[in-house]
Amino acid sequence: MDDKKMRLGISKIVTIVLVIVIIIIALIGGILGFHLLTNQTSKTTQSSNVPISTTPVVIGALQGNDPDMSAWGFTESQLLPLLKEYDPNIKTQDFSTATLVIQGLESGTIQIGIISTDSIIVAISRGAPLVIIATYRITPAxxxxxxxxxxxxxxxxxxxxxxxxxxxxxxxxxxxxxxxxxxxxxxxxxxxxxxxxxxxxxxxxxxxxxxxxxxxxxxxxxxxxxxxxxxxxxxxWPAYSVVTTRSFLREHPDAVKAVLMALFKANEIYEANVNNQTINFLANYYGRIIGSDGAVALFRNYTYSTNGAINVTALQLLIDTYRQIGVITNSTLTVNDTYNSEFVQTIS
The missing domain is CATH 3.40.190.10 (Periplasmic binding protein-like II)
Structure with a gap:
């Protein structure tokens, strides 16, 4: 009888221990499950393209049908939906000359421009209220x-x-x-x-x-x-830069940030050339000018910025060179008057 009671007691203890172990395992499993779910949700949120801005903004650039602006031609033709993920109200407009882009910026018909770096510097030296906000094409002209x-x-x-x-x-x-x-x-x-x-x-x-x-x-x-x-x-110096007016930068920094992030991402896709996507585009889009053989050379010779870093030393060299030949006559212009590094790094 005592042995039977002892066996029953041990059985109850074992049962209680097992129940406790099961409860602990369930609790640990629930905590881990919640942690994993939270992490997964967090990652999804971080990778989703929530618009950075909803401000209406027009990007005015030199025509993408010129091989000199091949990444812009690629972006306009292939990646406009990507741009709109950063700001759904982004629009684009092409111009035949840098002068027309500058006029559009000054009149407010466009808010962001992509044109030759020297055109921007010369305009600033003559009083245009413009500022370089990023490098677009790193490769010089x-x-x-x-x-x-x-x-x-x-x-x-x-x-x-x-x-x-x-x-x-x-x-x-x-x-x-x-x-x-x-x-x-x-x-x-x-x-x-x-x-x-x-x-x-x-x-x-x-x-x-x-x-x-x-x-x-x-x-x-x-x-x-x-x-x-x-x-x-x-x-x-870099051939092309991204430019805006000082007033638009001051009043709509989120819109400027959205455009820059969109352009950098587009350039990243262009430079990656996954499955020859970029080279095939260049061959088709510019074939009448460069032929299929020229597409590979075009891709290899021109590099577009994926972070917008501004080369201050190169800008200073541009100013010095254009002063030497009398294109820039403003004696008080300094390189610091020409750029803003709020959203990008500076290099030298």
Missing amino acids: VRDLVVKASTPISNLYQLNNTDDAEPSPGILPTITDEYLEYKYNLHFNFEYVGSFQGQIAALISGKATFANVNPFDAYKLIQNGTLKVVYSFSLK
């Missing part, structure tokens, strides 16, 4: 001096005192030729022909001896032997 392939000219110095076909005064090809005049003690006779097409027509007809062109604009003509390069050079 590259320029080729081309002549008709049948001419005997083969170097820069043979272009001295010859006719130079350029689209118009005050733009990058003309300014860089003025710099070459200054640096190498040369003289060019400028003939303004209105456009790249006008430059080519002037060369083919013999109206002009040479022209300053973007290598990829003339890619096919160089490859097929219509034109030849006699001098090639690159500048020392």
